Amino acid sequence: MEDLDLSQIDPLRRAEVRRRVEVLDRYLRITLPTTADAAVHAGQIGISVAQFYRLAQAWRIHRDPKLVGAGKRGGRRVRRDGVPSSAKRIVSAVMDDLGAEASQQDISREVARRCQGARIPTPSRGAMWTYIMDARATAPIRDDEPNRVVVGRLWVKLPTAHGGNSVFPQIALAVLLPDRLVLGLDVSCEHRRKASASMALARAFASMPSELDDVEIVIDPGDADDVAAVHLARLGTMPRPSKTSVSRLLSANLGRRLGGLVLMHRGHSSKTSGLLQARANSAVDCGTARAEIERAARAHNEILAEMRSAKI
Structure with a gap:
């Protein structure tokens, strides 16, 4: 098999992409493939014959591993946490005031105090953890600390x-x-x-x-x-x-x-x-x-x- 550029493929799915490419290449090497040939190879990938025809044509033309159909673990799910935007603004303000390095306990306590004062729901513990960890990863680089x-x-x-x-x-x-x-x-x-x-x-x-x-x-x-x-x-x-x-x-x-x-x-x-x-x-x-x-x-x-x- 030719060297494939799998850098854009989820590492957990690269073995499956290679396997599907082998199936497609075996099919494309058949001089005059029949419907039965397509059915066998489609079954090896786990798709319908109609889907296999489209996939084989796309692979023959583009040879792009991302088209093989196993490049992602699944679409990113949008988690609806039910937290009002006003509460999220309070979380951001607290993170700015206390700093991303503050403990989750201190940040959560201050968020709860401000949310209660504003009479809006306090984010759940899980939502708070996500907000805090994401803020830490993207916080501005500080210049006021020793190396x-x-x-x-x-x-x-x-x-x-x-x-x-x-x-x-x-x-x-x-x-x-x-x-x-x-x-x-x-x-x-x-x-x-x-x-x-x-x-x-x-x-x-x-x-x-x-x-x-x-x-x-x-x-x-x-x-x-x-x-x-x-x-x-x-x-x-x-x-x-x-x-x-x-x-x-x-x-x-x-x-x-x-x-x-x-x-x-x-x-x-x-x-x-x-x-x-x-x-x-x-x-x-x-x-x-x-x-x-x-x-x-x-x-x-x-x-x-x-x-x-x-x-x-």
Whole structure:
């Protein structure tokens, strides 16, 4: 099969796209295909003969994988949360006043107080979480804070094959604050192997200019031994474990997405099976997962670079 550009196809559906392309190419290689041939090949894809004829013609002319019919997990659903626009304006105002890094509890408490004062319904806890996480991802870049590199772990909602099952990959990220740039990362697709904080930090150091050598490194206490050698080699000191929650810092600055991939701040907050129920979906291999995560980090950094350029 020719090399296909599947970069615009959902990673979970690329295997199904390849399979459908093989079916279409087998059919198109038949010199004088009959209706029976079309029926057999249509059945292999799971569509009617009439649909198959249209699909085969489109594939023969354009050879565009997006036309094969498995490029998206489904149309984006519009969730009607019943929250009045006036309440949403209050949420935005509170986020502006308290800052996106404020705790969800503090933001929710202030939103409830203002909504009660205005005699309008207070958004639900789920709606509040969505608003807060989205606001964190798009908040303006702050210039009034010292540089810090936060090193911690998250999970990516991308089912990845491992040992006959599937897992959500864990990633160790080194994020420069307040810029929110991802400077380094490491990926683990194995249940028992943590993503390496030291590798993420080493890659961050490799990409950092020398003027950032006085930057504070924020790490979890449990990672102090892991990053000690890397920290000592670059900064000449041993790392000091953070007294604040690294997970909360990452959550407050990245929100719920990284370059289009959904982030999870707890490893067991959902199961891979829910995303693999659709027939067209299949778990990706670890190499694909790693490539997708690295692509997402680059896209995330490019968006932030555009935000900073627009601010200047």
